[in-house]
Amino acid sequence: NAGVTQTPKFQVLKTGQSMTLQCAQDMNHNSMYWYRQDPGMGLRLIYYSASEGTTDKGEVPNGYNVSRLNKREFSLRLESAAPSQTSVYFCASSESGLAGLGGSYEQYFGPGTRLTVT
Amino acid sequence: KQEVTQIPAALSVPEGENLVLNCSFTDSAIYNLQWFRQDPGKGLTSLLLIQSSQREQTSGRLNASLDKSSGRSTLYIAASQPGDSATYLCAAPPPGRGYALNFGKGTSLLVTP
Numbered sequence: 001n002a003g004v005t006q007t008p009k010f011q012v013l014k015t016g017q018s019m020t021l022q023c024a025q026d027m028n029h030n031s032m033y034w035y036r037q038d039p040g041m042g043l044r045l046i047y048y049s050a051s052e053g054t055t056d057k058g059e060v061p062n063g064y065n066v067s068r069l070n071k072r073e074f075s076l077r078l079e080s081a082a083p084s085q086t087s088v089y090f091c092a093s094s095e096s097g098l099a100g101l102g103g104s105y106e107q108y109f110g111p112g113t114r115l116t117v118t
Numbered sequence: 119k120q121e122v123t124q125i126p127a128a129l130s131v132p133e134g135e136n137l138v139l140n141c142s143f144t145d146s147a148i149y150n151l152q153w154f155r156q157d158p159g160k161g162l163t164s165l166l167l168i169q170s171s172q173r174e175q176t177s178g179r180l181n182a183s184l185d186k187s188s189g190r191s192t193l194y195i196a197a198s199q200p201g202d203s204a205t206y207l208c209a210a211p212p213p214g215r216g217y218a219l220n221f222g223k224g225t226s227l228l229v230t231p
Contacts, residue, residue, distance in 0.1 A: 004161075033218055043162075043207070043221040058218060059119075090161060105150055105211075107219060109162040 002026055004110035006091050012116045013081040021076040021113050023091030031094045032074035033107070034058075034066060036087040043090065049074055081117045089113045120145050120212045124222035131198055132230050139193040139225045141208035146186045152219065153182050153193050154207040162207065166193070198229045 007022045025032065034046040035058075045058030049068040063085060065077045074093075078085060091110045121144040131137050143151070150169045154162040166175045166182040168191065174183040181194040191208055205226045209219040 040223070042223040043209075043219075045218045048218050092162075106152065106164055106167045107209075108164060109154075111161040 004091055004093055004108055006110040006113050010114045014118055017081050018079050021089055024073045025093040029093040029095050033092040034076045035090045038087050083117050086117045120210050120220040122210055122220050122222040124225050128226040130228040135198050136196050137198055139206050141191040141222055143189050143210050145213040146189050147213050148210045151184055151191050151210045156205045200229050200231050203227055203229050
């Protein structure tokens with residue numbers, strides 16, 4: 001049982017390049033999330049997927065796209081990387097995306113991807 | 119948005135001390151609150167999840183309490199150890215929506231031998 005896995009662990013891009021961050025979970029969770037963590041800013045939500053087939057914007061979605069490929073996988077794409085996207089990216093999952101409606105809302109995080117855009 | 123604040127930003131204590139980490143939130147209509155631990159260069163590990171109907175949760179030497187009326191949660195660590203050194207984050211979902219989490223900026227804890 002690996003929990004939440006992310007690839008790659010590290011990446012360096014040049015401005016304008018594109019890449020996709022991969023995330024997979026093996027806990028049969030319905031909901032998945034992408035956050036970014038920046039010094040002094042804390043963790044901020046980029047996109048989330050409450051259930052398979054649905055995605056919605058979070059607090060900082062500009063410059064990103066997501067795909068919920070199936071129940072296990074949720075990818076984050078940077079179409080044209082910018083230095084402002086230098087950050088640590090975390091994927092997370094939970095059984096239920098809607099707290100208060102039953103099920104376990106506890107979120108589990110992957111190890112992160114450290115991205116540098118030069 | 120749910121504004122989450124953690125005080126202090128950093129804390130250093132000698133081994134064996136009992137300590138309290140504070141978390142405050144702006145909207146008392148929260149569904150739950152979650153405490154995490156983050157080691158340097160690592161991901162987040164969930165420590166405790168408190169549902170809105172609960173007042174506290176315990177796991178080993180950790181005890182988290184929730185007071186919705188005052189907009190506060192505390193994480194109590196008993197008999198601290200050097201291995202407890204990490205950043206502790208609290209997080210709560212935004213009001214009326216429930217999904218995802220708004221995070222505090224964390225308390226960086228150093229336990230010295």
